[in-house]
Amino acid sequence: MTKRISALLLAVLLATPVLTAQWWKVTLPEDVWLTQVGITAHGAYLMHDARFSLPQAPMCCEPYQSSTAGSMSVSAFVRQEITKHVRLNIRGSYVPMAGTFTQDQSIFVTGAIRGLTRSTLETSMTFVGGEILADVRVADPIRLMAGVTIGTLSGATFSQREDLIQPGTGTFENGRRTRNESRGVALQNVSTSHMGATFGVGYDIPMTENHSVVVTPEFLYTAALGDNISGVSWRTNMVRLGASIAFSLNAPQPPTPVERRREEIVDSLIVRIAPDAEEYRTKGQERIVLDTVVDADLVVITERVSRIDTVYIPEPPVINAAIRARAIDEKGALQDVFTINVTTQYVTEALPILPAIFFDGQSITISPRYRQVSKSSEFDLPSVPPRTTSVHREILNILGERLKLSPAMTIQLRGTADPTTENADCNLARSRAVAVKDYLTRVWGIEDARITITAGAGSCAPDRVTRRMSEEGYAENRRVEISSNDLALLASVAKRRFNEARTVNPPRLQFDPAGTSTKFITDWTLEARSGQTQLFSKSGKGLPEVVTQDLPLTTAELMTSGMPVDVELKVKGIRRSSAEATTKINVRKDTANIELERLTLTLFEVASDEISAIAEEQIKSFVENVPAGSTVVVRGFADMLGNAEFNKKLSQKRAESVCATIRKHLRKRVDLQCNDIATDRFPPGIESYNTPEERFLSRTVQIEVKKSRK
Template sequence: MMVSFSFAQQRSGYGILAGYGINAHLADFRSFPQYPNCCPQFSHGKGNAPIFGIFYDFPLTSTSSFSTRISYNDYQATLTSSEFIILSGNIQGEYQHIIEASLQNIGIESYYQYSPYHQLNIALGLRYAFYVQPTFSQKELLIKPLVGTFPNGSRSRNEFIDQSIPFYQSNSFGPVLGLSYQLPLNALQTLFVLPELQVYYPLNDIVSQNDWHIHQYRCGLSIRYSPFPHKDIHKTYKDITLIDTITISVKPPFTEFTRGISALSVDTLMSPDSIVYLTIQKRTDTIKYGHIKQLQVNISAWAVYDNNREEPLIKIVDEEFTSVLMTPLLPYVFFDKGSASIPNRYQILEHQQLLSFSEDSVNSDDRLSTYYHIMNIIAKRMKLYPQATLKVIGCNADIEEEQDNISLSKQRVESIKQYLIHQCGVESSRLKLEYRNLPEKAANSKTKDGAQENRRVELIGSIPEINAPILTNETIRTINPPIVRFKSKVIHDNPLEKWSLKSRLTDSVFQLYKGVGDVPAILEWNIDKQKGKAAFKQSKLDYTLIVDDIEGMSTVNKDSIPVEYLSIKKKKTERIADKEINRFSLILFDVRSSDINAINKPIIQLIKTYIKPNSSIIVKGFTDKHGDIKKNEKLADERAKSTAKALGFSESSGSVYSQGNADTYSPEYPEGRLYTRTVDVIIETPIVNE
């Protein structure tokens, strides 16, 4: 291997150059004096010729230098002009006038050179040249017609060969602009090759009595020799041994060392004042050693609260509260497309079951499961209020097979009527039957969701109690924190094969995660949604992470978190601060509206009766996933704020949240979407233990 050095300082140099010139001639004359020529005008010409020369340069600064050149050049060119005429007999004729000029010259060039970047040079200078007996040849040719001659009997005339150019200027001078790049040819950087490009523009005309001048574009190579000042070269000799080591991990406790085979090479390092001769010995050794591969696992549990707030998990609290749960009733029964049969998802009870039916028993946080008893709830209330009547209004989507299909609306009413009369025992005289196409407040049937929502039977009582929300006094449990976030960190040498994480509160409340490959950094368990009905008495949260790698190594990390159970009785006995949590909902807002309509105004008045001076209020607005997400987010926020305003609470006593495109219930059926388009109101009121 040869190592070369680059030197920043400039040095004097000299050399030879060779290149090629491309000549562009611009002219405005007809002929040379004393030489007849019928050309109407010569305007341009072109040519090319070789360039040879020698040069010398010396430095001015570390980035600039001065250069002088002596070179041979030739501005030769061929000037042509075509002339089109009409000959006798209306024949199209064409003459071509040609001048071939030889403009050999010897010139001196002086440059200032600047090096802005490494070996790149920009040159600006002047050239002064002497012409060496410039000559020309000319002739005129008959091109068309293809037959015929000039009056001299030939197809050419006014032909002259190697004539001296009359009144030529003895010299030419003008600026030169150039660009070159210096490339070293040897290790000491004393010999260089320089590719270069130049433009030369003489300022004077070639002939004193004619308008005729040139531009020349040059490309070429220079060979430059730039010796260092003479000095003694210091020579040294060095031996170098280079050893590479390859380590291979094997099963312990085996260890082995293998010495590699040496390879010999020589090299030379050169600089302006020294030469270093190297003898290099290289070899590669191999070490096999027994490495005990590691597999370490760490897992921790964190509490996750509202707004994704995270804290270390110290304990889990299972707490009981007294509560009022209000579930609004959606007074619609929805039907499948083209069908009058009551869908299977609605709860159809036998007569004996209806006798013991209680709406309190079906009221729960899962509003849809409560809603699917809508016919049973309304039938029960009709029994409680014998003075009430019930409108049963059949509707359809009024498109496709349901278009103007009043008969289908009537059949749907008949299905509801038969159930209310024969199963529930409601007198037929109290049922007011109506049939129509679209509902009075219809959705857009041109959309799939809108058409679904219009295929319904409406059940509207004559008194508010028939369609009033369900109010249930109950005991509820909350798990705090509601979500546990497990964070894992695994250190391993071998790739992982499989893992499992099991978290357990009771035999019926547990969560199992498992997978292959790497363990996810974060796994979450929503305990509050999975808590079930049984309290976590004398319980604890156990969690265990098991990880196996591909070589059969396995490790386990486990831990426990205590669970505290706070019953209403315990809080009262031990005088622990307690509170009442009441939950309400508003549904059936008008389409794309946040106004509190006539359906929701009675609910607002009911909610106000539960608000005390020391109550804290949370209002949450939701929309389903139907429509533009930004518009839905805005609508959810407007409905939440409209509800808060109607309740009359201040920012200090409550909080307002919203979520567009919520996934509270599946959007597959209309009731799922309608119960997602809601505003929830949660009122927490401290209880003073006497």
């Protein structure tokens, strides 16, 4: 399907004024034979080619030889183009021509002693004359020059003397060390007509567009064709390097600049293509119309271009989402129609304190698994969830609050290090204890004297080492152990009554996205909520997949309000497309009429069933309030990392030890059950064995008192 839309795209491209040979007027420098006047300035290098002695200034023995000197020259010139490649150049030049000649000669002085004299001749003259040069443009802008130089030498004078160089003492016959001395004597027989042949190369640089001003760097060589003085072998050749500046008398008027502009008028023809194709454009054939506007100082040429482009645009994709929820029963069968049944029971539980803080390998920094506050007012114990792991996460703040409220309490900290991976390093162990002490003093303001760090001697492994040769075992030995002069510091957290999920059926759910689009989808998210509480969320790339979700008791506890579970599938596709689908699962909550009162003991060491003093005190306090005729269930747990049969026997022994302690302190008739052993599931409040604290909290015995709910 095509649809034509009129879209006007006006793009005005303003070109800068052209500064080269782009003119409105047609008279160019190449069209005119230029007549130019100007001046030149050169540095000159004089080369005196000589072998002479002056008749006016006799000297002994050898004549003067060649010498060199520096000078300068200035010229005024007129030059005329004969063609655009050949021009005639007439110059009037002025060149000072000085020279200094020296000649050393051997002589005999008194007593036949050999000596050395030096004759020095200094000359000065000026060349005034003209040059006629023809220059040819061989490759624009390079020009070769050749011609003659004709002039006269004027103001020619000389000075001469002969000096005694050796020996260092003695004089000439005149009593001095200088003889034959003369100054400023006019040279005789100077050539009145001085000629030379000149050759050179130049490089024209126009300074204006119409060549009204041209600068030419140039190099010239002049070879003298005659002697400077008649009858004397003395010629002066000359090399000149400099530049000329020429002003054209008949240069054309500066051209009118041309400004070019371009305007584009584009219509678009829209063609819809597949959603997963890429958008592209093809340009149509251009129609060009030129419009020229001539002004006094500017010519504007506007190029108006019109065309029709074809634009291929992908169709917006249409995607849809669908989600279907099914129950999976204990046997793995699927049920299309179902309700999530959650049974709950009111529980009053005293949550235990685990008197240890665990550290990462080789670390002295308190783990982020433990909540740390910046000031004590940020801690609120009633807001801590009623779970053993949540209580342990707050152990630093619970200890700090109890120490702050009871000034007579003291606390002992003993750091330990793993003997296998940390070599039971006492420095490492002590630094861990110092980190705990620092937190209690800095945040909770506990006096330094109330906190004692117990140092190890030689080895700082725990007294009861976890000997499992694995990272799980090593991690349990990296800790700070806590003790106190007052058992109340490590007493269970005060009893709290809450509604605990006991069972959930079905045990797992399946979410099937059948009916969701199978094309154009890039990613998806599946989320389930109970009211404002998220139960779980999963996401992925590409097409959504069938999701199987377990319903553990921790998830069931989020559904104890009985509100329906809202499940939403969101899919996103290409071109920012999206779709959503929802389904609702009803939840039925059933609260048992029997209420539990629970005490959890977590003071068992690894592979031990020994009841500690703290545990015995907790049991004694707990059974004092058990009503006569109640049912008391003692349930033993062990972590599932070891041998299953060993764990079962260990759990039984722990339960029997607790039952013996209950019988020791119980003065009422109750139904005491000591054979409920749980080695195939986590204790309440424990979700994994990933951390050492979770494994310690699983080595426990729970005492439950069943009574009717009021």
